[in-house]
Amino acid sequence: MTEAMGSVETTITLNGAEVTGYAPADTTLLRWLREQAHAYEVKEGCNEGTCGTCTVLVDGRAATGCTTLAVQVAGSEVETSVSLSDGDELSPLQACFWESGAAQCGFCTQGMLMSAVELLRSGEEVTPATVREHLHGNLCRCTGYQAIVDAVVRAAEEGATR
Amino acid sequence: MTETVRDQVRRPTRVVNTSVLRNDAREKLLGRTRYAGDFDVAGQLHARLVRSPVPSARIVAKDASAALAIPGVVAVLFGEDVPNNEIPTNTAGIKGRPLPPSWVLATDRVRYHGEPVALVVAANPRALAAGEAAVEVEYDLLPVVSDPERALEPDGPEVHEGGNLLSQWEIDRGDVDAAFADADVVVEGRYEAQVVDHAYLEPETGVGWLDDEGVINIRVSTQEIEHYRRIAHVVGLSDSKVRVQSPYLGGGFGGKEDMTVEPYIALAVQRTGRPVKMTWTRQESLTARAKRHPVRMSYRTAATADGQLLAHDIEVVSDAGAYPLLSGFVLLYITLNAAGPYRCDNVRVRSRAAYTNNTPGSAFRGFGGMQPVLGYEAQIDKVADATGQDRVEIRKRNAFTAGDRIPAGQRIETAVWLPQCIDAVLERIGPRPEPSSPDHRVGLGLACNVQPYGRVAWMNDSASAWVGCERNGDVVVRCGVPDVGGGQVSSLAQIAAEVLHVPMEKVTVHFGDSARTPLAGRTTATRQLYMSGNAVLAAARALRAQLVEGVGRGSGHATAALTLAEGGVITPDGVVPLAEVVMMCLANGVAINAMETYFAPTAPPVAQRVDAERIVPDFTFGAHAAYVEVDTRTGEVRPLRYVAAHDVGRAINPASVRGQIEGAVVQGIGYALSERIVYDEGVNLTGAFYQYAIPTAADCPEIEAVVLESGEGVGPFNARGIGEPPIGPCAATLASAVEDAVGARPTTLPMLAERVRSCIDEGTRS
Numbered sequence: 001m002t003e004a005m006g007s008v009e010t011t012i013t014l015n016g017a018e019v020t021g022y023a024p025a026d027t028t029l030l031r032w033l034r035e036q037a038h039a040y041e042v043k044e045g046c047n048e049g050t051c052g053t054c055t056v057l058v059d060g061r062a063a064t065g066c067t068t069l070a071v072q073v074a075g076s077e078v079e080t081s082v083s084l085s086d087g088d089e090l091s092p093l094q095a096c097f098w099e100s101g102a103a104q105c106g107f108c109t110q111g112m113l114m115s116a117v118e119l120l121r122s123g124e125e126v127t128p129a130t131v132r133e134h135l136h137g138n139l140c141r142c143t144g145y146q147a148i149v150d151a152v153v154r155a156a157e158e159g160a161t162r
Numbered sequence: 163m164t165e166t167v168r169d170q171v172r173r174p175t176r177v178v179n180t181s182v183l184r185n186d187a188r189e190k191l192l193g194r195t196r197y198a199g200d201f202d203v204a205g206q207l208h209a210r211l212v213r214s215p216v217p218s219a220r221i222v223a224k225d226a227s228a229a230l231a232i233p234g235v236v237a238v239l240f241g242e243d244v245p246n247n248e249i250p251t252n253t254a255g256i257k258g259r260p261l262p263p264s265w266v267l268a269t270d271r272v273r274y275h276g277e278p279v280a281l282v283v284a285a286n287p288r289a290l291a292a293g294e295a296a297v298e299v300e301y302d303l304l305p306v307v308s309d310p311e312r313a314l315e316p317d318g319p320e321v322h323e324g325g326n327l328l329s330q331w332e333i334d335r336g337d338v339d340a341a342f343a344d345a346d347v348v349v350e351g352r353y354e355a356q357v358v359d360h361a362y363l364e365p366e367t368g369v370g371w372l373d374d375e376g377v378i379n380i381r382v383s384t385q386e387i388e389h390y391r392r393i394a395h396v397v398g399l400s401d402s403k404v405r406v407q408s409p410y411l412g413g414g415f416g417g418k419e420d421m422t423v424e425p426y427i428a429l430a431v432q433r434t435g436r437p438v439k440m441t442w443t444r445q446e447s448l449t450a451r452a453k454r455h456p457v458r459m460s461y462r463t464a465a466t467a468d469g470q471l472l473a474h475d476i477e478v479v480s481d482a483g484a485y486p487l488l489s490g491f492v493l494l495y496i497t498l499n500a501a502g503p504y505r506c507d508n509v510r511v512r513s514r515a516a517y518t519n520n521t522p523g524s525a526f527r528g529f530g531g532m533q534p535v536l537g538y539e540a541q542i543d544k545v546a547d548a549t550g551q552d553r554v555e556i557r558k559r560n561a562f563t564a565g566d567r568i569p570a571g572q573r574i575e576t577a578v579w580l581p582q583c584i585d586a587v588l589e590r591i592g593p594r595p596e597p598s599s600p601d602h603r604v605g606l607g608l609a610c611n612v613q614p615y616g617r618v619a620w621m622n623d624s625a626s627a628w629v630g631c632e633r634n635g636d637v638v639v640r641c642g643v644p645d646v647g648g649g650q651v652s653s654l655a656q657i658a659a660e661v662l663h664v665p666m667e668k669v670t671v672h673f674g675d676s677a678r679t680p681l682a683g684r685t686t687a688t689r690q691l692y693m694s695g696n697a698v699l700a701a702a703r704a705l706r707a708q709l710v711e712g713v714g715r716g717s718g719h720a721t722a723a724l725t726l727a728e729g730g731v732i733t734p735d736g737v738v739p740l741a742e743v744v745m746m747c748l749a750n751g752v753a754i755n756a757m758e759t760y761f762a763p764t765a766p767p768v769a770q771r772v773d774a775e776r777i778v779p780d781f782t783f784g785a786h787a788a789y790v791e792v793d794t795r796t797g798e799v800r801p802l803r804y805v806a807a808h809d810v811g812r813a814i815n816p817a818s819v820r821g822q823i824e825g826a827v828v829q830g831i832g833y834a835l836s837e838r839i840v841y842d843e844g845v846n847l848t849g850a851f852y853q854y855a856i857p858t859a860a861d862c863p864e865i866e867a868v869v870l871e872s873g874e875g876v877g878p879f880n881a882r883g884i885g886e887p888p889i890g891p892c893a894a895t896l897a898s899a900v901e902d903a904v905g906a907r908p909t910t911l912p913m914l915a916e917r918v919r920s921c922i923d924e925g926t927r928s
C-alpha cells in the first residue's frame with residue numbers, strides 16, 4: 001500500500017484522561033498508544049502477540065496492544081503501567097518488584113506489571129503457581145521469573161491491587 | 163596493580179557486598195526509562211533493510227527506480243553507495259590466511275538468508291514498507307551448504323574463496339596416546355548442540371542525527387559504544403566524527419556485541435542530512451541477526467580404575483555460518499574449556515569452525531565456554547559409572563585447585579571452590595519429589611562448569627573511569643559502560659559510594675557515551691564489573707586521597723591525621739562536611755576529580771596451538787543441581803526444582819548476583835529443552851517469535867541461587883564476574899537428571915520430547 005489510509009478519529013480513556021488521536025484504521029493499539037498518546041511505557045517486543053511487553057488493561061482485562069486495533073477499543077478505558085504509581089511514588093506492586101529485583105533490563109516490566117495487576121484484582125488465590133500460570137503470556141529473558149513471582153506473591157500478601 | 167584488596171575482604175563494607183536496591187530499577191518501574199526505541203528526533207526519517215530471501219546466490223541485477231518513485235521514499239542505497247562497504251573482521255582465523263570481511267550491504271553475492279542488500283530511507287513507516295517491497299533485486303541461485311561437516315569436505319560448495327575452514331585450534335598437552343594405552347577405563351560420547359537466538363525482548367533499534375559540530379550521533383541499543391570507529395570507517399569519516407550513546411538496554415546477551423543498526427543509521431544520516439531511526443522487527447532479528455554456534459563434539463576420556471581422569475581426546479566442529487564475526491574467538495573458548503573444571507594432564511583437542519550458508523554465529527552469553535559443558539559433564543559421569551565411583555565424589559576428587567594448570571597452559575591463580583559449590587547445591591536441593599503419576603519418573607541431575615571472565619589477554623583490554631565531587635558534595639562517576647540490564651551502572655555507584663563514604667543516592671553515574679564518558683570497553687566477556695569496577699575503584703581511591711590532601715592543606719593537619727568517613731573528612735578539630743572539603747580542595751589547588759585506567763594483564767597472542775601462560779584474566783566456577791520429571795509416555799521433561807551455586811569471590815550486590823544466576827538458569831533451561839533455530843538448506847524457518855520457544859514463567863521451576871564468596875577474584879573487592887558463567891551447566895544438569903530418571907541420557911540439544919522418548923526406548927532396549 002503506497003497511499004496512507006484515511007485517518008480515523010479515536011478517543012480512548014487512557015489512565016483516566018481522554019485522549020483523541022487520528023490514525024489509519026489498521027493502526028494497532030500499541031502503535032497508537034506510542035505514536036498518538038506518547039505512552040512510551042508500552043513496549044514493542046515482537047508485534048505478533050507472543051512476548052507480552054505491550055500488555056495493557058482494556059476495561060480491566062489484560063490485552064496485548066499489538067494484536068488489538070486502536071479502533072476496537074474506542075471509548076474504552078485503557079490502563080498502562082504509569083497509572084499504577086502516584087507521581088514519583090512507586091505503587092505497592094512496583095515497590096515489591098524493586099525490592100525483589102524483579103526488574104533487570106526492565107523491558108518486559110511494564111507488561112508484566114499489568115498482567116500481575118489483573119491477577120491481583122481478580123480475587124483469585126495468589127500463589128507461586130497461580131502467578132506463574134497467569135504471567136505465562138509475558139516473557140522475561142533476564143530474571144528467570146523467580147524474583148517476579150516472589151514480588152507478585154508479596155504484593156498479594158500486602159493486599160496490593162496496583 | 164599488585165595492590166591487593168584482599169585485606170578489604172575482611173574489613174566490613176557499608177554499601178559494597180549489600181543488596182542495595184538498584185539505582186536504575188526505580189525509573190524502569192515507573193515506565194520512564196527511555197530505551198533506544200523510545201527516543202525520537204524531530205523531523206526524523208525511517209530506515210529499513212532489504213534482505214536476501216535466499217541463502218546463497220549471485221546478485222545479477224538491482225533496481226531502485228520503482229522504490230524511489232514512491233512518494234515519501236527519500237533514498238535507496240546499495241553496497242556500491244557505501245563509502246567503505248567492507249567491515250574488517252576482528253577474529254582469530256588461520257595463520258597466514260586473511261579472513262574475509264563482512265559487508266555492510268552485499269553487492270554481488272549473498273551468503274545467508276536475510277543478508278542485507280539495500281537500505282531504504284523514507285519519511286514514514288508506510289512509505290518505508292512500500293519502498294522496501296519495491297526495490298528490485300534479481301538473484302541467480304548458487305549451491306547451498308548448510309552442514310558444517312559437509313562444508314569442510316574437499317568438494318563442499320565454497321562459501322568464501324579459499325575453502326570453508328574459518329578457524330582451527332589445537333591443544334596438545336601431555337602424552338594422550340600413552341595415557342589411553344595405560345588407562346583402566348575409556349569412555350566415549352558424541353554430543354550435539356543447536357543454534358539458538360538471544361531473544362532479548364528489546365529488538366535492535368536506534369536513532370541518529372548530525373550535531374552542530376558535524377558529528378554523526380547515534381543513540382542505540384548496543385553492548386559496544388566503541389563501534390564508533392567501525393561506523394566512522396563505513397561512512398568514511400575520521401573516528402572523532404561519530405559519537406555513540408547507549409541508553410539502558412532491553413537485554414543484550416552478546417547479540418548486541420556486533421554492530422546491528424548502527425552503520426545503516428550512519429549511512430542514512432550521511433546521505434540525507436536528516437535524523438534517521440531504524441528498528442529491526444522481531445522477525446528480522448530472528449531471521450538474520452547472529453546466533454549461538456551449534457557444535458558437534460566427540461569425546462574419548464581415559465581414567466584409572468579409581469576414577470582419576472588421565473586423558474581427553476576431543477574433536478569439535480562448529481558451524482560459523484556465512485561470515486566470521488567472532489567465530490574464531492568463540493571456537494577458542496570452546497577449545498580452552500573443552501576439558502572442564504577438572505585436572506587432566508593429557509589433553510588433545512582439535513576444533514574447527516566452518517563457513518556455511520546459515521546465519522552467522524557470534525557472541526552469546528557463555529561464548530564457547532557453554533557448549534562443551536554438555537560433553538565434559540557427560541564424560542565424567544560415564545567415568546564414574548564405569549569405575550563404580552560416586553558422581554559427586556569423582557568431581558570433587560578431580561576438580562582443579564588453585565595453582566593447577568588448565569590444559570591450555572594457564573595457571574589458575576585464585577581459589578577453586580568447586581567442591582563448595584557442589585556441596586551447596588546438594589544441600590539445598592531438598593528431598594526427591596514424588597512423581598505425579600505412575601507414568602512419570604523423577605531424576606536428580608548435577609553438573610559443574612568453569613567460565614573465564616575478562617577478554618583474552620592479547621586484546622590488551624583497559625577501562626577508564628572518572629570520579630568527581632560536585633560542590634554540594636554529590637559524587638559523579640563518568641564511565642563509558644553500556645548497561646545491558648545486569649546492573650552494571652548500579653554496581654559502579656556502589657563502589658564509588660563505598661570508597662567515598664556517601665550514600666548510594668548521592669552518586670550519579672553518567673555512562674555509555676563514546677564522546678563524553680571515558681571509554682571503558684564493551685559490556686561482554688563478563689568483563690564490565692571486573693574492568694570498569696576496578697577503574698572506578700582506583701579513581702575513587704585517588705579522589706579520596708585528594709580530598710584528604712585538600713583538607714590537610716587547608717587545615718594544616720598532616721594528612722595521616724585525617725580520614726574520609728561518613729559525613730566528611732574527620733580531623734582532630736572535628737568533621738569537615740564533604741561540601742566544605744570540596745571548597746578547601748579548590749582553595750588549595752587540589753583537584754576534586756580523578757581519572758584512572760585499569761589495565762587487564764596482557765600477553766602475546768596464541769596461534770593455532772593453544773598453550774600459554776596467560777590467555778584470560780581469571781575464571782569463575784559453579785555447580786548446579788536439579789530435579790526433573792519425565793513423562794515416560796511422551797518424553798516430556800519438566801524441571802521441578804533448580805539450585806545453582808557459583809563462587810563470585812565477593813558479591814558487590816548479592817541480590818544482583820542472584821538475579822544473574824536465576825536469569826541465566828532459565829536461559830539455559832530454554833537451551834536445554836526447547837529453543838532452536840531450524841534451517842532447511844540454509845533457509846531460516848524460525849522467523850516468528852511464537853515459533854521460538856523461550857521458557858515462560860509457567861514452564862520454569864522454583865530456582866534457588868546460592869552465592870558463595872571465596873574472597874578471591876581479580877575484580878574490585880575481589881569480585882569475580884558472574885554475567886555469563888551460570889548459563890553453562892544447565893543443559894548438562896538437566897541431561898544428567900533425565901538420565902537419573904529414565905536410565906538413558908540425551909546427548910542432542912534441545913532435549914525435545916520426541917528425542918527423550920527415543921532415548922528412553924534405547925535405554926529400555928539396552
